[in-house]
Amino acid sequence: xxxxxxxxxxxxxxxxxxxxxxxxxxxxGKLLKNSLHERNVTAKxxxxxxxxxxxxxAEKIILDLLKKEFPDHSILSEESPAMGTxxxxxxxxxxxxxxxxxxxxxxxxxxxxxxxxGVVQLGGVYDPFRDELFxxxxxxxxxxxxxxxRVSGLESIGDALVATGFPYDRRKDPDSYLAIVRAFMxxxxxxxxxxxxxxxxxxxxxxxxxxxxxxxLKPWDMAAASLMVEEAGGKLSDYSGGPFGLENxxxxxxxxxxxxxxxxxxxxxxxxxxxxxx
Ligand code: IPD
Ligand code: CA
Ligand code: CA
Numbered sequence: 001x002x003x004x005x006x007x008x009x010x011x012x013x014x015x016x017x018x019x020x021x022x023x024x025x026x027x028x029g030k031l032l033k034n035s036l037h038e039r040n041v042t043a044k045x046x047x048x049x050x051x052x053x054x055x056x057x058a059e060k061i062i063l064d065l066l067k068k069e070f071p072d073h074s075i076l077s078e079e080s081p082a083m084g085t086x087x088x089x090x091x092x093x094x095x096x097x098x099x100x101x102x103x104x105x106x107x108x109x110x111x112x113x114x115x116x117x118g119v120v121q122l123g124g125v126y127d128p129f130r131d132e133l134f135x136x137x138x139x140x141x142x143x144x145x146x147x148x149x150r151v152s153g154l155e156s157i158g159d160a161l162v163a164t165g166f167p168y169d170r171r172k173d174p175d176s177y178l179a180i181v182r183a184f185m186x187x188x189x190x191x192x193x194x195x196x197x198x199x200x201x202x203x204x205x206x207x208x209x210x211x212x213x214x215x216x217l218k219p220w221d222m223a224a225a226s227l228m229v230e231e232a233g234g235k236l237s238d239y240s241g242g243p244f245g246l247e248n249x250x251x252x253x254x255x256x257x258x259x260x261x262x263x264x265x266x267x268x269x270x271x272x273x274x275x276x277x278x
Contacts, residue, residue, distance in 0.1 A: 020069045021124050028058040028110045029128035049168040058094035078220045087117045091223035097196030111198040113223030123224030125198045134202040142231040151234040151255035152207035160210040163192040163200040167216035176272040183265050201225030204253045205232035211254040219246040235259045239270040
């Protein structure tokens, strides 16, 4: 089969974008692995949200590479002001799991997504402490270290292992967040809180978890890993069953089969913190 010039240009462009994405994950992965022993907190963004020197160094590696390879693309990265207006946009979390990282608790990752015209096309999440690279391409499925992954096939909420996280404003409204945890605790087999939303979502994608919810995540927490869930056959929504979007204040992710049960549990809390800024 011969490709048209337009098709072959498209494949070459996508191949370059993917290879730069992998290079950025690999280089920053080495940095995170080599810096885990240092407690290098440099700033506090809020009462509970910290930044380490490694967040900044990892972000610099990624931004320098992207600016060199794709000077026209726009970038949304957690520790920097948004750059550019082009519809080709990179969405980056240089360390997802910073609080873990700052305590040398080895659950953290780098998350990089590539979006075109508001739709995430590629997502890569690398956990250097387990050497696990999760990757998804829209329409092409999701993989872990190159092998295809699928969500779990579990159908009974009583057997489910689910996860959540607590937003940085948790001291403002602890009872609402805890009420949701309580509601799930009464229905599922177990609840985990890893401290990295991207890893939690990737674990839903590969079937280690059956579901996940969190309030007030940011686009960089979810961009790459939400594509992973979708491409692995999972389902995403807000707490009312409405469509998922990167600007959503709520995310409910599941293996799809448990989505209705999870919605029934969380629906009474659908209005929590909706008007509160973080
Ligand atoms: C945080 C982690 C955590 C989640 C927080 C996020 P950060 O991201 O994903 O699991 O509970 O809501 O902000 O600050 O480590 O990049
Ligand atoms: Ca994050
Ligand atoms: Ca981060």
